Amino acid sequence: MIRLKKVVKSYPVAGEDLVVLQDIDLQIKNGEFVAIMGPSGSGKSTLMNIIGCLDKPTSGEYLLNGKQVSAYDEKELAGVRNQSVGFVFQQFQLLPRLNALQNVELPMIYAGVGKKERIDRAQEALEKVGLGDRMDHLPNALSGGQKQRVAIARAIVNEPNIILADEPTGALDSKTGVQIMDMFTLLNKEGTTVILVTHEAEIASYANRTIFVRDGKLTSAGAVVDQESYEKLVASGAEEEQEQEERSITENEESVHLDESRGNEMKIEPSLVDHQKAEEGKM
Template structure:
């Protein structure tokens, strides 16, 4: 589903070039449940942004579902983000003046879906994440866990093949974090590919595979199959 080949991401600061990602090679198969770990500044969020078509590699190739996207036009990337990828962030990014249902409807507006269908699909998505009784609540009337569930509903409403979650439990207490991770696990069991960035081992433990990024390089790739853990350095 996803293949990064010799990907480098560089930035120029004060006439000096800094590599945030260096010669990154990574393959993610359809249906995987994977976490990306690493210290602050390791490049894990940059890696996530490239996978999510929010940023482009400086060099190297990025294939998404068989299509090479390094030279894709911005409009092409926008369509992929809207139709094929759902995003969940640590800070929820809900619009404060819209209720839960209307926040979930937003990706469908950009996709050109009719108002009637938007309403129906948003309500189904909120029911799926356990918020059938909170559809008309404003973000200010929701707990942190409920806000994140709205964000998950918004991420799944266009039925994406891939969900990217950047520190999705970072602003939540441990009990609520467990509930959110159980939601991701259920989505994965239903066939959705999920990749999440986290700095917490207990969150990464929910996933079947963990890659570790350090100084812009992939330094560890471990996954669990049945009761056995396999590890590649």
């Protein structure tokens, strides 16, 4: 199970802390299918990176299967990423000089699996995603959908209990996207926890639960909504930002007017003093 408690993530920028995630409280049970949605810059990819042990929280707690992730050293974290979590990215991240089979073997090489077992398991994973006849093909000889299938095979070859997919259909046409999402659905039915980041409500509808992130905060963690509702949620966030910007501009203008007023007062005061001196001279 995944449990985040009061998680904050910030980065030092120009001598100040840029807060990307704020007080994140989240629980994802084993076997769930969860979508993470939010506008660009909302913090959803940072949240995904923390869940996948690619990044660490600045503060707060992250428990993975009841264990404090902060207690792991770098070697242990690498083991978690290799054995417990499978990653699928929008741009596939395949090595161009390796064929499909060799790309799928990579996680097992890092895990120290013997050659024969590597080949057998890689072949099985490729057959599972429907690429049993493309094992010897280099990435440039595969379509976008086939490349993503290879990436999924690579993600599942070590039989992780969590799959993290960051915009897995973003570079695919709609028909191929549906095929990829059907694979994630099948993996979830087999007991794998699937967590994906997406901008599309149609893709999120495959999940059992949708988490919305805006301005580094969770705004909702309930059921899936349609695209119209999602766009309204994003629009409301844009309206809030516009209102905040307008308030900031108004406050700045008021501050400028106040400074100008004070400046005028300072200009007036010497003239009053001169006038008083002149009157005293007449006396």
